[in-house]
Amino acid sequence: MxxxxxxxxxxxxxxxxxxxxxxxxxxxxxxxxxxxxxxxxxxxxxxxxxxxxxxxxxxxxxxxxxxxxxxxxxxxxxxxxxxxxxxxxxxxxxxxxxxxWPDVPNMVALQRYATEEQKEQWLKPLLDGDCQSAFAMTEPGAASSDAKNIAATITPDGDDYIVDGRKWYITGGGHERCRFYLFLGLSNPDAAQNRRHSVILVPRETAGVTVGGANAFFGYSEPNGPASEINFDQVRVPKENLLGEEGEGFAVSQARLAPARLHHSMRAIGQCELLIELMYARALERHAFGRALEGYDTVQYAIAHSRVETEQMRLLLRKVAAQVDAMGEKSAYRDLSILKVAIAQGYYGIADRAVQVFGAMGGYDGTPVADAFAWSRAFRIGDGPDEVHLRSIFRAEPKPEVTLAASPYVVPPGDWV
Ligand SMILES: Cc1cc2nc3c(=O)[nH]c(=O)nc-3n(C[C@H](O)[C@H](O)[C@H](O)COP(=O)(O)OP(=O)(O)OC[C@H]3O[C@@H](n4cnc5c(N)ncnc54)[C@H](O)[C@@H]3O)c2cc1C
Structure with missing residues (x-):
């Protein structure tokens, strides 16, 4: 490859x-x-x-x-x-x-699932840069790392659907340029578990949509607009706003996953490079106990370990990106999970070291160090918490066919003499 x-x-x-x-x-x-x-x-x-x-x-x-x-x-x-x-x-x-983000993953989902009329109405203004959008899945009342728990409803009513439920941590949802939401809700409660949810396009300026306060994460808000709490109270939306078929909500959401995970990982590597550069600059300028911080081996290790990990992360990212290019994302779900865990944890570890090298200034929000610490921590939760990805990775691991007792690699206990 x-x-x-x-x-x-x-x-x-x-x-x-x-x-x-x-x-x-x-x-x-x-x-x-x-x-x-x-x-x-x-x-x-x-x-x-x-x-x-x-x-x-x-x-x-x-x-x-x-x-x-x-x-x-x-x-x-x-x-x-x-x-x-x-x-x-x-x-x-x-x-x-x-x-x-989150517009690019939303555009990818629209490109794949929208009808020609929907593309004209919703995708075109996004591609032209005339507005923004948000993806509204997570709910304060449901463990949303398991999308099957999503309880907000999409209920048919004549030529319309009634959309109802409270969402939170919706990135960009409160930005003044955000014109619509891709809303994930329960539409077919009696269907098979993975066919119960749908995605519907909800214009922001619809009666019953209330954008509440910002959900900053450790005080950090994303540049595309703070994540927001949004209440959808009996919101009436025409049936033609359904994205994909009824019950296809998870498939539509999955179309967003590969670009979201890949692009966040790519930008995270840029962040790691920046953190290494800033750590080194700080270590050269700051003196403690008679010498520049750069002279202490702990600081040197912090920078060197960060370099080792960044090179590893970039290589893994390129491998997964090339794999998705060559074979499509379906062939790469496990590898996208591996990438997501490796980058979120690697980035978080480097941000943590940078905070330490910066001292109090590492928590000062005039530096990208503090932002990186909050954002990298959020990255270990958003787009699937570490544990959920690790579970998928474990499940994809082939079960060993040989028992330990039969393995030629192991001398059984008791056979040693
Ligand atoms: C900055 C930020 C931006 C976000 N933007 C958006 C957005 O734009 N749109 C949107 O819909 N959502 C968004 N989210 C929400 C995010 O997708 C959810 O927080 C995430 O899916 C986890 O859901 P939860 O918070 O309900 O955690 P829960 O589901 O309550 O999980 C809590 C914890 O339980 C543990 N856990 C869960 N499952 C397992 C398991 N199988 N094994 C072991 N442990 C487990 C994990 O440690 C997990 O962190 C954002 C979140 C953040 C922090």
């Missing part, structure tokens, strides 16, 4: 890097102040940057299967990984290129 990104991808990366260095990074401090101090997630310069990226064709690069009529540039997962790694250094930069 060739894990080398194509020459075309390197050429695109050069263009993105140029824009990143010339247009994005010089505004990074302003963006941090805007989002964290002023609560303004989309300051005016963001639109200017988006227009520039779009005019250069550096748009929608996270999609592997854009049609000729859709705007932007499709890249394979392997190729996009080098671009996403760069964008991972400043999360808001993904928005500049219309590569932000």
């Amino acid at each position: 060739d894990l080398t990104p194509s020459p075309e991808a390197n050429a695109i990366l050069d263009q993105v890097r140029k824009m990143f260095e010339q247009d994005i990074l010089p505004r990074n401090r302003e963006m941090i102040r805007s989002t964290k101090q002023d609560g303004e997630l989309d300051p005016p310069f963001l639109d200017e940057l988006r227009a520039k990226a779009k005019s250069m064709g550096l748009w929608n690069m996270a999609h592997t299967d854009l049609t000729d009529r859709q705007p932007g540039l499709s890249m394979s997962n392997l190729d996009y990984s080098i671009v996403a790694e760069l964008l991972g250094r400043a999360f808001w930069s993904s928005k500049v290129f219309n590569c932000q």
Whole structure:
């Protein structure tokens, strides 16, 4: 399996890097102040940057299967990984290129399951960058790591469905540009367990939809809009808003999984690179007990271990990305789980080391260190907690055919003499 990104991808990366260095990074401090101090997630310069990226064709690069009529540039997962790694250094930069989450996974689900009319109404404005969307699955009252528990309802009523239930931690759900939700709910309670749920498109501006307070995670809010609590109280939605068939909710949700897991992992590697760089810079500048922190072997190990793990993570990511490119995501569910666990834990471990090397400044939210610590911790829970993935990985492990007593690799106890 060739894990080398194509020459075309390197050429695109050069263009993105140029824009990143010339247009994005010089505004990074302003963006941090805007989002964290002023609560303004989309300051005016963001639109200017988006227009520039779009005019250069550096748009929608996270999609592997854009049609000729859709705007932007499709890249394979392997190729996009080098671009996403760069964008991972400043999360808001993904928005500049219309590569932000949760919109990209939502667009992938729409591309696969929407009718032509639905694509025109819901997918087109997302691809054009005219609005945002959110995926509304998790509920405060249900252990949502098991999607079968989702209790919000989608009930037929004449030509409509009535959507009812409370969701929380819905990323981007409260952003002012968020126009609609992909809502997962119970539609067929008497069907087989994996055919009970459906996904329906719910416009935000519908009677009965109330966006409540932000659900920050350890005080951290995502750049695409804070995760929000949203109440759907007897919301009436036309039947044509159903995405896929009734009972296909898990299949529609699964279409989001591969891009979500791959892209978060790609950006996490960019974050790890940044954390290594910042740890080293801090260690050179900070002196304690008569020498720079860099001179202490514990600090050297923190940086070196982080380097070892980042190289491992990148290699694994490229392998899984290439596998999905070559054989589709269905062949890679186990490997996507392995990737998700490895990256979430690796990223979290590196963020933890960075906090330690930074001392109190590691918890100060003017550095990406504090954000990385919160975000990497959230990553071990969102998109499936570690344990749920580990369970799937264990279940995919082939059962050994040989008992220990029969194994030629083991000298049975008692046979040693
Ligand atoms: C920052 C952030 C953003 C999010 N964005 C979204 C979003 O946009 N849309 C959305 O719908 N949801 C979102 N979520 C919610 C996320 O998907 C859920 O938190 C996740 O699915 C886990 O569900 P839960 O919180 O209900 O945990 P629970 O299901 O209550 O699980 C709690 C814990 O139980 C343990 N556990 C669960 N199953 C097993 C098992 N099989 N074996 C062993 N232990 C187990 C795990 O330790 C797990 O962490 C977001 C969450 C965060 C933190």
